[in-house]
Amino acid sequence: MRVYASALQWLISPNHYLTSTEFKFKDNGPIYNHTLATILVEYASAVYMSDLTELFTWTCSRCNDLTKGFEVLELIVDVQHCLQAFVGVAEDLNAIVIAFRGTQEHSIQNWIEDLFWKQLDLNYPGMPDAMVHHGFYYAYHNTTMRHCVLQAVKRATEMYGEISIMVTGHSMGGAMASFCALDLSVNCGAHDIQLMTFGQPRIGNGVFASYFSENVPNTIRVTHEHDMVPHLPPYYTYFPQKTYQHFPREVI
Secondary structure (H helix, E strand, C coil): CHHHHHHHHHHHCHHHHHCCCCCCECCCCCCCCHHHHHHHHHHHHHCCCCCHHHHHCCCCCCCCHHHCCCEEEEEEEECCCCEEEEEEEECCCCEEEEEECCCCHHHHHHHHHHHCCCCCCEECCCCCCCEECHHHHHHHHCCHHHHHHHHHHHHHHHHHCCCEEEEEEECHHHHHHHHHHHHHHHCCCCCCEEEEEECCCCCECHHHHHHHHHHCCCEEEECCCCCCHHHCCCCCCCCCCCCCECCCCEEC
16 A cells, blocks of 8 residues: 555645655756745645535635635536536636646545556547547546636636636646646637646656647646656556656656
């Protein structure tokens, strides 16, 4: 069970990824802002809350500190697929914030074991030779998630104008957040998008990673060296075109 320890610990302590004062930058990319990361990890943590009334009214135990005063515009719950997300506006950031929940604790072991053998099985629309993980793609595009998120973003834009959009999530929530950020950029014409995920798995091949970094350049993936999830699905050196690769930028 040790390979699951850091992922489970994160559910209890969201600052698990941010306790160090020294950071390793694995590749070139946007500038890492630790203060912003500390704020966004609180949003990524709050979306796990099960009391929907407290979450929507932003009165839950995790809905304070650096996220105090956040206005939830849409709370999205897909019971059938066990998915949850929210869209709202943070006045202090002058931004729309979208947060996706990751895998629930009771199912994370089976989910991680599944990723050990899962291979690429879906072509990403409009991107030749780009392949992605069907399950992660489906979770965002083929459930209630996408429609509700886009409608909420549209409503927020009508209310507050063209402000920044920040997308976040932990583990599987990070995978969904990535597809959301790409969707907003490619299909919705959004320009000022920031993506910051925590402990997310790989979601596509190298070609997809290149497309992604071109379309969502302001991306940070925060990882922990003892977390197994960012190393899944596995990378196979002998099959670079048919295996999963991360897009930049990684902060360890």
